[in-house]
Amino acid sequence: MPVRICCVFGTWQLLSLVASLRQSIADESSPPQQEHEDYLVLYETAGVSEHFKTDLAKLASTVWTWKRIIWAYDLLTSERKYGQLQIFRIHHQIRATIGLEVSSADEIWACFVNRPSEKILLDSYPRAKIVLYEDGLTSYLPFEVSTMARPPGTRLRKRITGAFIAGLSAISPALRLRKMADKIERRHLKRVRLFYSLLSEIPVPYALADVPRSQVGASLMRDLIDEVSRDALSGDNGDCRASTNPRILLLGQALSRNGIMSYAQEAAIYRHIAEQIVERGYDIVWKEHPRIRAPFFPELLDAVGNMTSDPSTRITEANLPHTYPIELIVSRMNIVCCVSGTSAALLYLKWLYGIKAYTFAETLIPLMTGADILMSDMVRTHAMPFSALQSSNGTQAGIC
Missing domain, CATH: 3.40.50 (Rossmann fold)
Structure with a gap:
């Protein structure tokens, strides 16, 4: 059974994720629909209250069937200044917390591939494909793609230095995390197989121009909202x-x-x-x-x-x-x-x-x-x- 790790940092993002998961089922006309084992990872990089965390977990439990719901607020952060041994320990801790070995995850569903929090998770499972779903307007910002190499055409010494840095970065996720800031790494971009969007009238950023885009249906989202409202709000009439x-x-x-x-x-x-x-x-x-x-x-x-x-x-x-x-x-x-x-x-x-x-x-x-x-x-x-x-x-x- 394919295994998916789904990342969520807010209540609207949770609805966007589940709508995208439902759209993926609707898109699978052939071959027959395949069941998945889904792990939900909850985190928030800018800090939220315990009340927010509890409400998010409560809502999550009503909208989808998860193998596990994992709180990772202390693991997936905006910190980028790690030593190499530190980052390897964090990767190990993430896998232990989620309960999946490095080769066990088939897909990671996330809103971003450019922030430190998501990069740490992506490097914890380097073989998993990536599926993007919409966060909001931030999903359409002009993300910059970067490599650690120097631009071509410079002097020989600089080119050699650039090649050395690029090679070092390939085996050093801590170096990449520090040096690439909020840019998308090409190694991660190559793993992105699909982007589920809600706001079809906004063009995707240039960095994602070659990533297939699937539109989540408005009627599908309305149906999800009606179900969640009925189940999570206990008959609240708004x-x-x-x-x-x-x-x-x-x-x-x-x-x-x-x-x-x-x-x-x-x-x-x-x-x-x-x-x-x-x-x-x-x-x-x-x-x-x-x-x-x-x-x-x-x-x-x-x-x-x-x-x-x-x-x-x-x-x-x-x-x-x-x-x-x-x-x-x-x-x-x-x-x-x-x-x-x-x-x-x-x-x-x-x-x-x-x-x-x-x-x-x-x-x-x-x-x-x-x-x-x-x-x-x-x-x-x-x-x-x-x-x-x-x-x-x-x-x-x-x-x-």
């Missing part, structure tokens, strides 16, 4: 209350948690957006990002309270554990559109349910650099600017 005004879903992000800006800066942006939404005649349903450390809802409630005498009716929180993705209940929510900054959920809700998407990414750009600006550009291409949101006509929003 947020279907009637409201006097049309209701907008406002999604938070983890910008301060990720070091893009301070908590105060992020809170100020959300307060300003919430005030504008209320001024335009809408009620708000707020959803915290699954990975946040400090909630923003008290800030928003205070901001709306400065504008109206009934803030608890003008802004409410989504009836969902904040560690879970909003996609689990959004189809049962009574909303007219979704507003966020650079959240990929804007694109997913549009793809899955045709929900109108508005972005205030232009407000965030002055505080962003590098990859965050690129993701902002992606969102702005596929969502309307927040400034285009018209005022409500005040008609009652119907009951779900």
Whole structure:
């Protein structure tokens, strides 16, 4: 029975993985479908709460049949400065923790092949093929491919030195981990056999141009979401209350948690957006990002309270554990559109349910650099600017 190691670091990524696993079954028209033995590895490189870890493991146990669910938060990290003996010990520890020998894994399913955490796992099982599944907008960033060799055409000594370094790197994963930063190693890229994508309208990065791409069906993902919502939320009916005004879903992000800006800066942006939404005649349903450390809802409630005498009716929180993705209940929510900054959920809700998407990414750009600006550009291409949101006509929003 083929063995797959599946890597997950978030609740939405878990749904993306399982949808991709289901799509792989749907794609196998011939030969007949083959059973697999699946191991799930849970980790997160930027640090999450114990509550997040527990909720992720709990959700995982309901969505797929796993041979084992392994917590690897202390093993798969963003650390890259290891000695050679250290890295070999870590490889051994990973195999012992998962319970699979070096030649036992046939495939590794992951979102990335360029980060230290995934590279360590890939080098622990060097013979396994790699299948990529979508993380979100980060899956479409322009990854750089690197080798340890010097470019051709340089002086003889440099070429000899480059060849020596390339040869040394072949037997030294610790050296590769230090020197290649967040670039994709060609040895790993050659092992990638398929990429399962959700957002078909976004082109794959150049590094993956030669990797076959399989589109996960929207109906397949909706079916999965319906099943997970029914099984994992114990009949929770989402947020279907009637409201006097049309209701907008406002999604938070983890910008301060990720070091893009301070908590105060992020809170100020959300307060300003919430005030504008209320001024335009809408009620708000707020959803915290699954990975946040400090909630923003008290800030928003205070901001709306400065504008109206009934803030608890003008802004409410989504009836969902904040560690879970909003996609689990959004189809049962009574909303007219979704507003966020650079959240990929804007694109997913549009793809899955045709929900109108508005972005205030232009407000965030002055505080962003590098990859965050690129993701902002992606969102702005596929969502309307927040400034285009018209005022409500005040008609009652119907009951779900």
